[in-house]
Amino acid sequence: MASVQTHTTAPAATAAKAWEPRIIxxxxxxxxxxxxxxxxxxxMKYPANVDIIKFMCSGRMDPELIMQAYAxxxxxxxxxxxxxxxxxxxxxxxxxxxxxxxxxxxxxxLGIEPERFRHEWVSAAEGAKFAELVAEVTEQVRKLGPLxxxxxxxxxxxxxxMDLKPWGEV
Amino acid sequence: MSExxxxxxxxxxxxxxxxxxxxxxxxxxxxxxVLELIKIADVVFWPCAADFKYEDVRNYPDGYIxxxxxxxxxxxxxxxxxxxxxxxxxxxxxxxxxxxxxGGIPSLANLATKAEIFDRSYHSSPSTVNPQHxxxxxxxxxxxxxxxxxxxxxxxxxxxxxxPVDYLLPGCPPQADRVWEAILALAxxxxxxxxxxxxxxxxxxxxxDECPREKKLIKIKEFKRPHMVRPEPEWCxxxxxxxxxxxxxxxxxxxxxxxxxxPCRGCYGSSGTTEDQGTAMIxxxxxxxxxxxxxxxxxLIDEIVDPLGTLYRFTMASxxxxxxx
Numbered sequence: 001m002a003s004v005q006t007h008t009t010a011p012a013a014t015a016a017k018a019w020e021p022r023i024i025x026x027x028x029x030x031x032x033x034x035x036x037x038x039x040x041x042x043x044m045k046y047p048a049n050v051d052i053i054k055f056m057c058s059g060r061m062d063p064e065l066i067m068q069a070y071a072x073x074x075x076x077x078x079x080x081x082x083x084x085x086x087x088x089x090x091x092x093x094x095x096x097x098x099x100x101x102x103x104x105x106x107x108x109x110l111g112i113e114p115e116r117f118r119h120e121w122v123s124a125a126e127g128a129k130f131a132e133l134v135a136e137v138t139e140q141v142r143k144l145g146p147l148x149x150x151x152x153x154x155x156x157x158x159x160x161x162m163d164l165k166p167w168g169e170v
Numbered sequence: 171m172s173e174x175x176x177x178x179x180x181x182x183x184x185x186x187x188x189x190x191x192x193x194x195x196x197x198x199x200x201x202x203x204v205l206e207l208i209k210i211a212d213v214v215f216w217p218c219a220a221d222f223k224y225e226d227v228r229n230y231p232d233g234y235i236x237x238x239x240x241x242x243x244x245x246x247x248x249x250x251x252x253x254x255x256x257x258x259x260x261x262x263x264x265x266x267x268x269x270x271x272x273g274g275i276p277s278l279a280n281l282a283t284k285a286e287i288f289d290r291s292y293h294s295s296p297s298t299v300n301p302q303h304x305x306x307x308x309x310x311x312x313x314x315x316x317x318x319x320x321x322x323x324x325x326x327x328x329x330x331x332x333x334p335v336d337y338l339l340p341g342c343p344p345q346a347d348r349v350w351e352a353i354l355a356l357a358x359x360x361x362x363x364x365x366x367x368x369x370x371x372x373x374x375x376x377x378x379d380e381c382p383r384e385k386k387l388i389k390i391k392e393f394k395r396p397h398m399v400r401p402e403p404e405w406c407x408x409x410x411x412x413x414x415x416x417x418x419x420x421x422x423x424x425x426x427x428x429x430x431x432x433p434c435r436g437c438y439g440s441s442g443t444t445e446d447q448g449t450a451m452i453x454x455x456x457x458x459x460x461x462x463x464x465x466x467x468x469x470l471i472d473e474i475v476d477p478l479g480t481l482y483r484f485t486m487a488s489x490x491x492x493x494x495x
Binding site: 062063064066067068070071094095097098099100101102103105106109110111112147149152153156 | 281323324325444445446448449450452453455456457459461462463464467468470471472474477478481489490491492493494495
């Protein structure tokens with residue numbers, strides 16, 4: 001199974017440093033990644049808060065990976081793909097598009113703010129749009145503050161066992 | 171109850187933690203085969219069916235119990251203490267049923283905080299009258315000494331969040347035939363003596379694999395709930411607009427619900443290809459929508475009532491996010 005690698009640092013160690021938003025960007029190879037590449041080659045400036053993960057198609061991006069990214073410490077997730085009609089695989093991004101409303105609803109029900117999930121179409125020519133998007137999402141997340149799911153899980157005892165308080169010898 | 175290991179029988183225990191009690195009943199559902207079971211095994215702890223005290227278990231030597239079936243999620247300090255005690259006293263610990271394996275329905279409580287649950291249960295629900303705002307206290311002083319009750323935890327946990335588990339036997343409840351197969355496999359050492367969270371009594375495939383219904387490759391035009399329609403026989407329920415968890419659910423049940431015109435509720439947990447049952451289903455549903463624009467997809471998705479409770483009905487504690495923020 002595919003897996004997202006993000007922070008492996010212990011939660012306590014990350015809290016000590018000044019917090020910076022950490023955004024995981026799932027970018028399709030044919031358009032959005034090339035667009036991001038263009039932003040780089042054109043020397044456009046954008047915040048270094050996004051970690052890009054390249055996918056062959058945004059339609060291939062399993063929603064599981066979005067959850068995994070939050071669970072492992074991402075503050076926000078971006079999913080970028082080709083504009084409708086431009087998909088290299090004809091209908092890959094139609095599947096991405098159809099999945100978005102349910103993903104948004106589930107994330108909302110889980111208490112994750114809508115600003116922490118962004119889905120946009122970025123073509124290979126839209127380097128500037130990519131740079132603006134990263135800046136915008138970074139600013140929004142900075143205002144919201146850290147999501148810090150691993151710390152939350154740690155505090156509520158998930159995966160670590162609880163401090164065993166005997167409730168009395170019978 | 172036998173003394174020592176003199177009679178050569180295996181020693182079996184069953185414990186009921188945060189669950190409905192259906193698991194205890196499902197073990198009896200093996201019917202007359204229970205007579206075969208007691209030929210090969212002695213019950214040394216089963217609070218639901220026989221009079222054993224925790225003290226009896228504490229007095230057993232470590233590793234005394236051969237097979238311990240622990241059903242139910244871990245919700246409070248008593249359940250954690252017994253989980254640790256049974257782990258110490260058991261050679262093989264089996265998480266029995268979906269609550270112990272994946273959190274089950276109790277883990278939907280992870281969508282609310284402990285404070286919210288207490289408020290609802292003891293103050294704000296319409297049927298509650300509690301003018302003194304009484305809430306359960308861990309320690310209550312009394313003339314006869316302090317009275318203690320177990321502490322409820324902030325979250326519902328799986329058994330494997332607390333102690334190492336050898337086998338997982340999923341299902342809500344596990345089907346009797348699968349339970350019997352698993353017991354025989356354990357008794358005849360057809361599965362390794364000790365293992366790390368191997369799923370038994372199920373397969374690695376999905377419920378669709380066992381489902382007799384036919385797919386017509388027709389996309390979903392509207393979502394319906396089971397009480398709203400009488401589904402057409404022999405046609406995939408998901409394509410008929412009923413949210414059937416079959417594609418994301420481990421098989422083993424024999425597709426019982428779908429054969430009875432009811433969509434799969436996902437009670438055997440995630441299938442072998444994914445760890446997060448709900449997101450696997452999000453992907454599946456997304457691919458099946460009859461929508462050419464995001465607005466159309468939105469309109470269809472808005473028809474789904476309680477997506478979180480539907481997609482993670484049995485596996486909230488096993489999902490990546492484990493609960494709400």
